Amino acid sequence: MHESRQHTPIVSIALASFIGTCIEWYDFFLYGTAAALVFGPLFFSPQLSPVVAQLSAFATFGVGFAARPVGGMFFGHFGDRLGRKTILILTLIIMGTATFFIGCLPTYQEVGLLAPLLLVFLRLAQGFAVGGEWGGAVLMATEHSPDGRRGFYGSWPQMGAPVGLFFSSLIFSVLSSTLSKQAWLAFGWRLPFLLSIVLIGVGMFIRLRISESPDFERIKATQTRKKVPLVHVLRTNFKTVFLATGASFAVYGPFYIFTTFLLFYGKAIQIPGATILTGILCGAVAQIIAILCAATLSDRIGRRRPVYLLGVICIGLVILPTFWLINTRVPLLINLALILGIGTLGLVYGPQAAFFSELFDANVRYSGASFSYQMASLFAGGLTPLIATALLAHFNTSSLPIALYLIGLAVITLICAFFIKERPPTEITKEECLAEVAQIGVRK
Numbered sequence: 001m002h003e004s005r006q007h008t009p010i011v012s013i014a015l016a017s018f019i020g021t022c023i024e025w026y027d028f029f030l031y032g033t034a035a036a037l038v039f040g041p042l043f044f045s046p047q048l049s050p051v052v053a054q055l056s057a058f059a060t061f062g063v064g065f066a067a068r069p070v071g072g073m074f075f076g077h078f079g080d081r082l083g084r085k086t087i088l089i090l091t092l093i094i095m096g097t098a099t100f101f102i103g104c105l106p107t108y109q110e111v112g113l114l115a116p117l118l119l120v121f122l123r124l125a126q127g128f129a130v131g132g133e134w135g136g137a138v139l140m141a142t143e144h145s146p147d148g149r150r151g152f153y154g155s156w157p158q159m160g161a162p163v164g165l166f167f168s169s170l171i172f173s174v175l176s177s178t179l180s181k182q183a184w185l186a187f188g189w190r191l192p193f194l195l196s197i198v199l200i201g202v203g204m205f206i207r208l209r210i211s212e213s214p215d216f217e218r219i220k221a222t223q224t225r226k227k228v229p230l231v232h233v234l235r236t237n238f239k240t241v242f243l244a245t246g247a248s249f250a251v252y253g254p255f256y257i258f259t260t261f262l263l264f265y266g267k268a269i270q271i272p273g274a275t276i277l278t279g280i281l282c283g284a285v286a287q288i289i290a291i292l293c294a295a296t297l298s299d300r301i302g303r304r305r306p307v308y309l310l311g312v313i314c315i316g317l318v319i320l321p322t323f324w325l326i327n328t329r330v331p332l333l334i335n336l337a338l339i340l341g342i343g344t345l346g347l348v349y350g351p352q353a354a355f356f357s358e359l360f361d362a363n364v365r366y367s368g369a370s371f372s373y374q375m376a377s378l379f380a381g382g383l384t385p386l387i388a389t390a391l392l393a394h395f396n397t398s399s400l401p402i403a404l405y406l407i408g409l410a411v412i413t414l415i416c417a418f419f420i421k422e423r424p425p426t427e428i429t430k431e432e433c434l435a436e437v438a439q440i441g442v443r444k
Contacts, residue, residue, distance in 0.1 A: 008144070008209070010144050010145055010146065010149075013211075014145075016209070017137045017141045019202070020088060020137060021157040023200075023202065024095050024160070025165065027199075030168045031102065033260070033263065035260065036057070038185060040053035040054045041185075042107045042108065042109075043107060044116060054264055056116070058389055060119055060120050061260065062385070064126050064127030065382020069371065070128060071128040071129060071132045072134075072367075073131075073371055076366045076368075076371060080219075080365070084143070084366065085136075085207070085212050091136065092203045092204060094128065096197065096199060097200070098126045098129065099196035103191070103193025105119060134374070137157035139366055142154040142353060142354050142357045144213060150357070155294075155351070158295070158353050159288050161349070165259055165284045166288075176273065176274065224363050226364055229363065229367040233364040240420065241372050243420045244359060244368075245375045245416075246415070247413050247417040248413065250316070250409055251348050251349050251413075252377055252381035253380045253410075254409070254410075256381050256382075257384055257385070261388045262280075263277070268392060268397050269327065269329065269397060271329055282338055283342025286342060286346070287343050288346070290344065290345075290347050291346040294307055295350035298355070303351045304355065307347070308352070309418065311348035312413050312414045315348065318340045319406045319410070323337075356373060359420070359422075391405065
């Protein structure tokens, strides 16, 4: 006799994906803000020059990105083999635990070289976890979505990134401005990391209550799981993986310049950190709105043309004006700059979840989408603050080479996105998936 399955409503699934992703990105972005503000002097030898110490801090920031493709491959494999929900719970535990322990770390003054080594290890754990988080969260949202609404519901976990950025920037801004410099360096910077232990409990409570993806249940019921999903997708669909990787460069590069590197750049041109953090908060709000609008529009007129391609063009066009406004050092214009710079990224990031998930068959979708997305994070995300810091030092604090570098990333994305072969919006509806699973259950 067939056992009835209780499936969570799509709004609850989307909300769970959104909240869980908020927590994951809050944890991940905390590190970037701390790397720009405090990790240099706290975790590296005082004999290093400020620039070298900052490069070292950004290098540990980049280490997390090196672990993201590994996490994407590992969790993508088991997400396609064991299910989306199980992996999402595991990634949340790893991310939250690593973030909490960063807040407990001793500094270089206390334990010497062991301090940066422990910092690198925990950053690797963060990167490993977030490498599996994105794919699972967007697939839970898109695979539960009704036909014709994947862009809208897929944008909910995408909004988790700017919301996580907003709260991580907000808590750092409040603490750094209310505590004395001595108290801030002694214990204040640790508080946002320690808060993560509470957020783990919230995220776990939410994710344990949702049902598995209908697409995965269908794959399991029809016994169409691949033994090694990533190998299969690379062998049969390598071109799509390659182009999808490049199609993310325009989002990653500018994002980590404007949310991480800019805090260091601001110090170099005498802009207070609090002013930059306020601008980042404004940009995060703008990005949330842009994500929702662009994703909703993609359901009506298509993902790649014109929404995704037009979004990439807009990103390329606003890079130079964003730096011009920042260089005025006027707080109001800096806010406007980051509304432009960060907000415009949402035009691409919004439809990206549904766009990428629709590029791959359901039985290899976690592996294909995660690997493409996380490889882009390595090349265009983790290396960008390092490259920008080196360019800033070489060109005597000029922002023009950095802007041209970001425009180059946008050109790469435009070319890759143009040549991706967009697939039909859906292979099979959620209702058809559930009906097929029910029929198989009855026959058994």
